[in-house]
Structure formats: structure tokens, C-alpha cells
Amino acid sequence: MRRAVLLILVVLAGLVALLAPAFPALTRYGALPHKADGPVTVLLAGVDVDYDDKSGMWPWPAKPEQYDQRTDTIVLAQVRPDGTANLLSIPRDTWVNLPGWGWSKINAANPHGGPELLVRSVEDLTGIRVDAYSLLSLNALRALTEAAGGVTLDVPQRMKYDDNAGKLHIDLQPGRQHLSGQQAEGFLRFRHDGMGDIGRVARQQTYLTALVGQIKSPLNWWRLPAMVGALDQNTKSNLTRQEVGALLGAALGGVKVNMHTVPGSFGGGGTWLPDRAALRALVAENFRDPNDPRALTVAVVNLAAPDGSARRLRTRLEELGYQDVRIAEEPRTDGVPTTVSGAAAASVLRDVGHGEVTRQGGVPGADVTVRLGSDTPAN
Numbered sequence: 001m002r003r004a005v006l007l008i009l010v011v012l013a014g015l016v017a018l019l020a021p022a023f024p025a026l027t028r029y030g031a032l033p034h035k036a037d038g039p040v041t042v043l044l045a046g047v048d049v050d051y052d053d054k055s056g057m058w059p060w061p062a063k064p065e066q067y068d069q070r071t072d073t074i075v076l077a078q079v080r081p082d083g084t085a086n087l088l089s090i091p092r093d094t095w096v097n098l099p100g101w102g103w104s105k106i107n108a109a110n111p112h113g114g115p116e117l118l119v120r121s122v123e124d125l126t127g128i129r130v131d132a133y134s135l136l137s138l139n140a141l142r143a144l145t146e147a148a149g150g151v152t153l154d155v156p157q158r159m160k161y162d163d164n165a166g167k168l169h170i171d172l173q174p175g176r177q178h179l180s181g182q183q184a185e186g187f188l189r190f191r192h193d194g195m196g197d198i199g200r201v202a203r204q205q206t207y208l209t210a211l212v213g214q215i216k217s218p219l220n221w222w223r224l225p226a227m228v229g230a231l232d233q234n235t236k237s238n239l240t241r242q243e244v245g246a247l248l249g250a251a252l253g254g255v256k257v258n259m260h261t262v263p264g265s266f267g268g269g270g271t272w273l274p275d276r277a278a279l280r281a282l283v284a285e286n287f288r289d290p291n292d293p294r295a296l297t298v299a300v301v302n303l304a305a306p307d308g309s310a311r312r313l314r315t316r317l318e319e320l321g322y323q324d325v326r327i328a329e330e331p332r333t334d335g336v337p338t339t340v341s342g343a344a345a346a347s348v349l350r351d352v353g354h355g356e357v358t359r360q361g362g363v364p365g366a367d368v369t370v371r372l373g374s375d376t377p378a379n
Contacts, residue, residue: 036246038289039080042239043119043133046073046141047110067135067236068114070107073188073204076122076130078287081246083253086286088126089204089261091197091272096125105271110135115238125262125274127294127321128287129351132239140234141188142181145211147226152178153210156203159190197272198261205259212257260286283321293344297324299366303333305376312379313352313372320351328363330371337375342368 048069049062074090092107099120101112106125109118115133123130145151159172170186172179179187188207193199214220215227263278288295298317302310314325338355340348342362349357352370354377362369 033248033252034245035249036081038291039078040243040246040250041076041078041128041131042243042247043115043122043130044073044075044077044136045071045110045115045118045133046136046138048072049138065137065139065234067137068111071110071118071135072107072138073136073200074106074118074122075204075208076126076128078128079247079250079255080289081250083250083255085250085255085257087205087208087257087259088128088282088287089201089259090122090125091201091262091264093197093270093272094125094262094264095267095271095273096121099124115236124319126279126287127283127319129320132237132243134235134237134239136231137234138185140231142185143230143234144227145179145181145184147230148211148214148223149220150178150180151184151207151210151214152176153187153206155179155187157193159186159193161186161190161192197270198266201261205261208259209257212255216255258286280321291344291347293347293368294320294322296342296344296348296367297326297365298322298348298368298370299326299328299363301328301330301363301369301371303330303371304336304374305338305372306378309372309376313370317351322351326363326366328366328369330363334374336371336373338373339371340368341371342366344368 047065047067048071050066050069051062070092072092074092076088076090078086078088080086090106092105094106095103096106098104098106098109098112098117100117101108104112106118106121109121113120115135119130119133122128154176155172155174157174159170161168161170168186168189170190172183172187172190184207188200188203190203191197191200215224260282262272262274263282264272264274267273294317300310300313300317310327314327317325338352339358339360340346340352340355341358341360345357345368348368348370349355354375355370355373360369360371
């Protein structure tokens with residue numbers, strides 16, 4: 001009996017030790033898996049390190065992570081209830097119009113306006129609504145890879161580069177090999193292959209494919225708690241428990257990953273100029289939710305909002321991918337709030353950004369009617 005009790009205690013101690021790295025994440029995000037009504041779209045972005053060049057030390061030490069630097073990696077991940085995960089890699093040098101700042105590379109969005117501006121910029125570029133974001137520190141990649149036991153992939157060419165200030169030392173031979181966390185970091189950060197950021201995007205996709213394969217193997221499931229802990233310690237996110245539960249529910253059926261890249265061409269100053277027509281076609285084919293309200297006809301009426309509000313909302317909705325937004329006329333009514341009525345009104349309301357759902361009749365010929373009231377912001 002004593003031996004049996006001792007054995008049980010040893011097993012329990014082992015389980016606690018195995019699960020311990022994931023406890024903080026479970027406390028923050030713990031949720032039961034469930035099948036969501038639609039896809040969950042998460043913006044993943046790796047943030048550059050901010051080095052202290054005034055420290056008097058060499059190499060410069062990293063400052064405490066604030067997640068406010070440029071984004072080195074940007075991937076939009078849409079996970080559907082059936083486990084299909086569509087990933088869209090956005091080159092960090094993609095040339096976009098940052099809301100409120102003007103034209104710039106998209107990796108400047110986070111320093112200018114934090115993850116909120118980055119999310120808005122990605123939504124404007126792709127027309128895909130983002131549900132949540134996760135910013136990852138540079139150390140997240142190394143820690144995650146180590147927790148996964150490394151990754152096995154094909155290194156396409158000789159990679160040799162040293163950056164003392166950035167503490168980056170890359171020395172990889174071509175061929176299939178098992179990479180440690182430090183080696184995987186070098187594999188992903190290498191840029192001297194004549195393809196610049198686009199070459200890095202291709203390697204990001206190679207790495208993600210290898211990592212997903214590592215995770216899906218039953219032989220590695222015991223590593224999952226350590227991987228969850230590695231991410232939690234190196235991530236800033238606004239994911240909710242509800243969204244985490246939906247992601248877990250999708251994963252239970254087996255994850256099927258499809259990878260895509262924003263189409264485009266090289267421009268001046270090392271920029272990537274997106275081919276917006278090709279991007280719209282890519283999004284329509286791979287990222288459109290069958291229940292997406294953006295295929296519906298939306299009528300916008302200005303009842304009590306500042307002049308020009310209906311036009312501004314139409315432009316905003318069209319930037320988000322709405323295909324048929326019309327401005328309609330009704331008599332002005334002072335003091336009324338903004339309302340949204342019709343099919344998928346709740347979903348459209350999220351894109352409008354203010355107001356309430358109502359059962360009021362809509363404009364003839366429209367699936368959804370948005371009546372802008374006095375609570376509409378002037379800008």
C-alpha cells in the first residue's frame with residue numbers, strides 16, 4: 001500500500017511539474033473548448049528588440065520589453081471551426097497608408113499607435129476583420145522552439161552573418177537539419193539572400209510548417225505545457241477566454257494549415273507594393289466566411305450625425321471589404337442614437353463601431369440599414 005501511494009505521489013508530482021509552465025496561461029486564458037459560430041482571426045506580430053545604446057556596455061543590452069517597437073513578422077491567422085487555419089504573411093516592408101499617419105511601411109504602425117493601429121492598418125489592407133492580436137517578443141521564437149524540442153526543416157542555402165550590436169550570429173549550412181531555438185532565430189532573421197523581406201516570409205512559412213508538424217505529432221504532446229508557458233511569458237495579447245475556447249475547439253478536430261502571402265512587387269526604398277486586386281481575389285477565395293455580412297447590401301442613412309458621416313462610413317466599410325454600401329436619404333431627426341437593423345445587424349454593428357441593434361424596418365432593397373445618430377463621432 002505504501003509503495004502504491006508513493007508511486008501515485010510521484011506520478012502526481014511529475015504531472016504538476018509537467019503542467020507548471022502552463023499554469024499562468026491557464027489562469028489568464030483557461031476556457032473549455034467549444035465550437036464557434038464562425039472563424040476567429042488573430043493578428044500575430046513579432047516585435048523588434050529595443051537595445052540600450054546609452055548603457056556604456058557592448059554589445060548593447062536589451063531594454064525591458066515594452067512591445068512598442070517595429071514589427072519584424074506579421075501573420076494574419078484565421079482559424080475556422082472545422083480546424084482549417086488560413087495564414088496570410090504580410091511582409092513588414094509592405095507600403096500602406098497608416099490611418100492618421102500617412103504612407104509608410106506597415107512595420108511602423110506599432111511604434112506610432114500600438115497594436116490598435118497595427119490592427120487597423122491590417123484590416124484596411126486586407127479587408128479582413130481582426131478579432132484579437134498577439135505581440136510576441138523576439139525571445140518568444142527561441143523559447144517556443146526550445147520548448148518544442150527544436151524543429152527539423154530544409155535550410156535552402158548557406159547562411160552566414162554576424163551582427164554584434166544585435167547579438168545575431170548566423171552560421172547554417174544548406175540541407176535538412178534539426179535546428180535549436182538560436183539556430184531557428186537565425187534562420188528566420190537572415191536577410192542577405194537577394195530577396196530581402198520576401199525571402200524572410202518564405203522562411204517564416206517553412207518554419208511554421210515544421211513547427212505545426214512538431215506539435216501535431218502525438219510523441220510531442222507532452223511538450224505542449226512548456227510551449228504554452230514559453231508563449232505566455234513572451235507575449236502581449238488581448239485574446240479573450242471565449243476566443244481561446246473557440247481556438248481550442250477548432251484544434252480538437254485536427255488543424256489543417258494553408259499559407260499565403262500578400263501578392264505584390266518590389267518598390268523603391270526596399271518597400272513591398274501590394275497588388276490590391278490580386279489581394280482582394282486571394283482574400284475572397286481563402287478568407288471569406290460564408291456568413292460574412294460584407295456580401296450583403298448595406299444602406300447608410302444620416303439622421304442626426306455630423307455632415308459627411310454617411311460618406312465617411314461608406315468609405316470605411318468599403319475599405320473593410322463591404323461590396324455594396326449605399327447612401328440613402330430619410331428626414332433628419334435630432335437627438336436619436338445610431339441604430340443598425342436587418343440581417344447580420346450585430347456583425348455590421350461591430351464594424352460601424354457604435355450604436356445598437358434594433359428591429360426597425362430597413363431601407364427598401366437593403367439587407368442591413370445603418371441609421372447614424374447624434375452619437376456619431378465627428379471624424
